[in-house]
Amino acid sequence: MDWMTAKGLFFEKMSSIYDQNELRSLYKFFLQDYMDVNPYIHVYTPKKELNALQIKKFHEGLSSLNRCTPIQYLTEQAFFYDLSFKVNSSVLIPRSETEELVRLIYSKNQNRKSAELQILDLGTGSGCIAIALKSKFQNAFIVGVDISQKALDIANYNAVSHGYSIDFEQCDMCNFNSAQKFDIIVSNPPYVLELEKNLMHSNVLDFEPETALFVPDADPLKYYKAIVQSINFGNLKTRSLFLEINPKCLDQLIDLVKPLGDIEIHQDLNDKKRFIEVNIRE
Ligand SMILES: C[S@@+](CC[C@H](N)C(=O)[O-])C[C@H]1O[C@@H](n2cnc3c(N)ncnc32)[C@H](O)[C@@H]1O
Known part of the structure; x- marks a missing residue:
């Protein structure tokens, strides 16, 4: 042939x-x-x-x-924010929407000295957000948390292969607490509703990890509620919060995060309201 x-x-x-x-x-x-x-x-x-x-x-x-195996699982490689990441079926393939989240965080903090920045990434998966931020803020202290040790092994591999030091910790984000005061907490938690499954391609459904994608229909804000509660109870302290969201849940999310501080909603490239930024009131 x-x-x-x-x-x-x-x-x-x-x-x-x-x-x-x-x-x-x-x-x-x-x-x-x-x-x-x-x-x-x-x-x-x-x-x-x-x-x-x-x-x-x-x-x-x-x-x-x-x-329908995604090409990224076949090559074990995905590109995110112009960086190459190892991926396999233990981690979500980084999405282009999430690159916009990184761009947003960078644009809002680009004038700050990176050595002063303390950043927490909840649900870090392949480490794409944490590592892309580290590429921009090389002296920042960055922590990535995930419930999946297999995902963290990939995240660690990715950080080391780019020559970055990032603290990866295995923990349920609903119980994660830290004495550290962060400047930025970012999260792209699972947010796809079970009832949205029938709209999804089999290359996502049959191959990407369920724990990375879905939340129960009965509790679509599960992870956002946990983050807000941790901030309210002082278990997590931060100056700002950046969340990737399911646009279908926007109104409920606004109600949830508004008491924390001033909010801004940002659109993705498809004009969907995809990100919420909260500047936390002291
Ligand atoms: C939507 S993926 C995002 C992965 C990566 N941050 C990205 O943007 O591509 C959500 C991640 O949250 C993790 N996760 C799910 N439930 C969790 C929990 N209770 N505590 C911590 N991490 C969790 C999953 O393992 C997955 O890596």
């Missing part, structure tokens, strides 16, 4: 799942990050034959993608 034939086969098998634009970018990742070849090999050397190992790998990858 030559590289041009391989491309034809890939597009034929995958076109029932992805549209042509998605397929083009998927194929580029597939060649570059999974097959480890030039992403334009089918353009430069269309008639060159794949060797036996490449043919085996190609077919294995194609059948995984056909079962």
Whole structure:
């Protein structure tokens, strides 16, 4: 099989799942990050034959993608805030909306000396938020908390591979407390309702960790309530709070966080009200 034939086969098998634009970018990742070849090999050397190992790998990858495995789990790599992160099925694949959350936090704090910043990331997963913030505030003290030790192992790997020191702690965020006064607490907690499951693609539902995604329909604000309660009881102290939210729960969330201080709502690139910033009243 030559590289041009391989491309034809890939597009034929995958076109029932992805549209042509998605397929083009998927194929580029597939060649570059999974097959480890030039992403334009089918353009430069269309008639060159794949060797036996490449043919085996190609077919294995194609059948995984056909079962809707996200390409990031196949390559064990995702990009977030221009940084490369190791990912596997223990962690949520970092989302582009969450990059906007990092950008927002950076823009609001860029004039501060990073050595003065103490940052807590609740539900850190792959460590993407904590590590992206560390890349901007290299002298900041940053703590990442997650209930999943497997996720924290990945977060640790990611921090070390970027040469950053971040304190990762395994704890239920509902019980986490600290004597430290933070400048920023950030959280992108699980916020997808169980009833939204039927709107989701199987590449998310069947592969990404449930504990990272879902909250019970009966208690959609579970994690936000826990964070607010910890701040109210003095178990967590912070000057500001940045939350990624489910836009469907915006009104209830505003009611919940308003007593803490001044709030600002920020939209994501799709104009959805996706982030709440709270400047905590002393
Ligand atoms: C939506 S994911 C966010 C991951 C990462 N911060 C990101 O933005 O890609 C939520 C994370 O919260 C963690 N989590 C779920 N329940 C938790 C709990 N009770 N305490 C701490 N972390 C929890 C999950 O393991 C998951 O890593």
